[in-house]
Amino acid sequence: MKLICVGVGGSGAACTETLTHLSALGLLPDGWNLIPVMVDQDQQHPRITATTRFIDRYLAVRAARRATTLSGQGLFGLSISRVVGSNVLQPSTHESLFDLLGLADSRQAKAAARLLFDGSEIGVPGGRDFANGYYGRVNAGVCFFNDPKGRDSILAAIREHLLSGDGCVVLFGSGFGGTGAAGLLHIARLLRDDPQLKPVKVPIAIIQLEPYFEPDSSGNDGTGGFVNLPESFESRTGAAYEFLDNLAQAGNLPCQAIYPLGTPVPAAFPPEWFARDQQDNPHLFLEYLGALAARDFVLNHKELTDDVRIRRLPVQPYEGPLADLRTVLFRAAVSCRLLDSYFIPLLDHVDDDGVLPGHPWVHRVCATGGMTAAQLKEHFGEVRALLKEILINSGAYPHDQLLSASPSDEERERLERRVRITRESFPPDFLPLMERLSAPTLIGAGDPLALFDDYTLQGDAEVVARSLWRWVAGALALEAPGGQARAGGYQLRWQAHDRDVDNQPLQLPTTPNDEFHSAKDTKRQLTSLALGKWSERNSRRSHSEYPSAWAPAIVHRDILYSGKARDDRRYLHLGLLAIAMLQRPGSAAVPVRLLRQGQLNETFRESLSKTCPIPAYDKSVVAEGGLLVLFDTTVPLEDDGVPSEEDVIGFFYPDTVVVPAMGLSSQRRTEIERFGLYVARRGFPRQLCVRIERDWVQALRASQVPNADRQGERFLRFLANFEARTVAETLPPFYTEFPIPGVARWIRGLFEEPQRG
C-alpha cells in the first residue's frame, strides 16, 4: 500500500518532515510505502530542504547496504519513494499575478483582474511578490495553483502512484497561512476530479492545522515587518472552516476525512521570526499529531466517509497512538545514545580479522553481511546521524549540545529559544531529554549478550541497526508518566466551553481516549468549527482569506447581509445596482460587457471556473462563461469594445446581483456611494424590490444557484430595509432589455418588465 503524503506550504512541509521521520522509525503499519510530496512556491523553504536532505540520506543508508527494496517493520524498514528528483513540486513558475494572469498582453485580462484583485496583489510585470509563497493571499494562491503547468505536474506526479488502486492520500497544510489554505482543497479536488483517477476512488484526507504559533506579545508589537500577518491567522482559519462548511453543506467535500488540529494556547514566537526570509520555525507537537492523524487515516480509511476526526488534549498516562509516539521517540533516543557513546567507539578496537573478544556479534554481523568493521562503523555513524536529526527536531537534544564550535551570543540565544519552544509544546514527561537520559537504566531488563542475535541478512538487508532497534524495543522499560491527569479538552483552538459567534456552546464530539474520534454529524461539526470566534481579533473578513478567485463576491455578500454593513457599503451596492438598471442620459443600454473566458489566458480561465464557489458555473454566473463587467465611462464605448481597467466598477454575481470591483479607486467609490444615496432617497430600492420580488427566488433556482431561497430572500430583504422615498423627484426608467444574449436566467429576470397581476 502507498501513502502519498502531500505537504502544502510551510506547515504542510513541517508535517511531512515529521511524518517522514516517524515513518523511518517504524510508526506506519507494516507493508506501507511512503511517498512524501511537498508543494510550495518557495522551494528553498528550510523545512523542504531539510526533508529532502533527510530523504536523500535515508535512501543512501539503505542503498549502501542491500536494503533498497526492503519493506518491513521497524527502524528504516519503510520504503520511501520519489515522485520527482527531490519530492518537491512548485504550483507555478510565475512569481507575480501580473505575469501569471497574462495581463501584459490582454486588455480583457486587465479589466477582469481589476475586478477580482487589488493593486498590491496584481503587482507589476516581472514582479516577485509571490516568489516565496502566498503570505496570506489565499485568493491569489489558488490562481497560482491553477497554472496548468504546475497543476499538470502535480497531478502527473501523484497520479502514477495511485492508478494501481492501492494508495491513499493525506494532505497537510495550515488553514491560516497562504499556500496551505490555497492548495489543500485545490489538490484534493484535482485528485477527485481527475478522469483517470475516478475509477480508482482514491481515499483522501485533509489534515488542516489551526494557528498553533503566534508572535510573542510580551515585547514590542513589531508587526510592521511581518510578511504573513499573524493577527489575521484566526480570521483566516475561520474563513477556511467556512469554506469547508459550505462545501459540506453542498455535499461537495473532496475528501473522506478532515482532521482539524489546533491548540488552545499557541506557541509564542519572537516577532522577528515572522519576517521575510526568517521563516525557519522550530518543530512543534502539533506537527507530530499531524503525523498521527495520517497514521489514523492509514489504519481506518476504509471506514471513513465525510468524517471530521477530532482528538482530545493529551492526558497522562498517555495511551493509544500517543503512547506509541512516545515509545518510538524513546527508542530512538536510547538507540542514538548507544550508537554514539558505545557501539561506534567500540568498533575502533576491533582487530584486523574483525574480531573483538567479549563481543562476538561484531564478527558475526560482519561475516553475515560480508562487511568490514570499518563499514559497520560507517553504517552505525549514518544511522546515528539520522536518528540525531529526528531527535533534534523533536527537541530531545538540549541547545548546548547543538551549538557550533564558537557560537555567537545571537546563535546561542536563538537555539536556546527554539529548543525551549519545541519542548514546551509537548505534554509533560513526554519527550526523552538527552541531557538526562540514562540508557542503561531504561534498558536494564535487556540481555546484552543477546545483542544482534536476531540479525538476519534476509530480514534486515544489512541494515544492522534494525536489529539493535528490536533489541532496544524489547529491553526498553518505559514508565508511564505519573503526573496528575489533567481534565480533558480538545486538540483545537476553541473548546466545548467556549461560545461561538452566536454565543452558543460549541458542539464537539465525545473523546474518551487518546485516539481520533469522528463527529456524528460532519456538517454540524464543520459549522460549529466555523462558528468559533475566529473573527474576534479581526472582525472584517478580507477577500484574501478565501481560496477562490471569486473571494471579493463572497466577502461582499457576507458583509452586506451580515446586518452590520456600514452605510457606505450599502449605498455603494445600491449605486452599482442603479448604474446597472437605471437608464442614464445618453446611454441606450446597460453599461455591461461580457469578458469571455476565451479572451483570458488558461490560468485565468481555470482560476475562474475551478475556484467558483457555485458548482454550476456556466448556468449560475453567466451563461457562456466569463465575467459580466459593469463599467462607467464618459467616453462612448463601441459595442464590442472592452472598457479600460480604470472604468470597470463591478461585476454580476447571483448572490448579490452586483459586486464592486476590487480595484475601485476611492474617488470612484465615493461617487458611486453618493449615487446610491441619491437613488435610495428616490425610492429605487423599493421599486426594484417590487419589480423583481415575485420571480426572484424562482429565477435563482432556475439558474441552479446554491441556497437560492436563502440568497434570494436576503437580497430582497436588503432592498426592503431601505427607507421609503424621501425626495419627491422621480427616478429614470429601468432598462428593459439586457444587451448580451444567452445570459443566466436570473440576469434576464432583472430586466424583464414585471407581469401585472
Add this chain to the structure above:
Amino acid sequence: MASWKRHSMAWWLLLLPPPGLFAYVLSPGLGNYSEGFWPEWFGASLLGTDGYRLFAATLRLWTIGLLVAAAVVAFAARFWLAYRWRKRLRSFQVSQVLRFKGLVYRDLGLVFIASGTLATTAILLGQDLRDVPVVGWVVIVSAIAAFGAVEFFMAVLAFGSTNTLLRGR
C-alpha cells in the same frame, strides 16, 4: 540461538583430560603395591609397612575431595565470569568492556590461587596427611591449583557463551 552461540561438543571433551590424568594416578589397581601411583610418590617412607594401605586410602580420599572442591571453584568462577561480563556490558561503557581476555586470565590466576589455598588449608588443618613430606605437600597443592585453573579454562571454552566471548567469534 544464533549461530555464534552454537557450540561443538568437542569443547566439552577438553574437560576430561585433567580428571582422567588424576584418575589414572589415583587408580587403586595400579603401581607396585596396587594402591595407585599417587600414594607411592608421597608415601615412600611407608612403603611395605602395615600403615601404607591406610595412608594410600586416606590420600586418595583427600585428593579426590580436593579435586572436586577445585572443580567446583573452577566452575563457579566460570559462571561468575559470565555474570560479571554481562553486568559490565549493561553499563554500556566502552572502557569497561574492552578486556575480556584479561578478565579471563585474571580469573585463571584467581582460581589457581583459590584452589591452592584450599588444598594448603586442608592439608594444614587435617591430621591424616602428616606422613606426607613437605615436598609432597608442595606438589599436591600445586597439582590441585593447576587442576582448578585448567578446569576453569576448560569450562570457559566448554560453555558456548564464554567460548565465543573469548574467541570473539
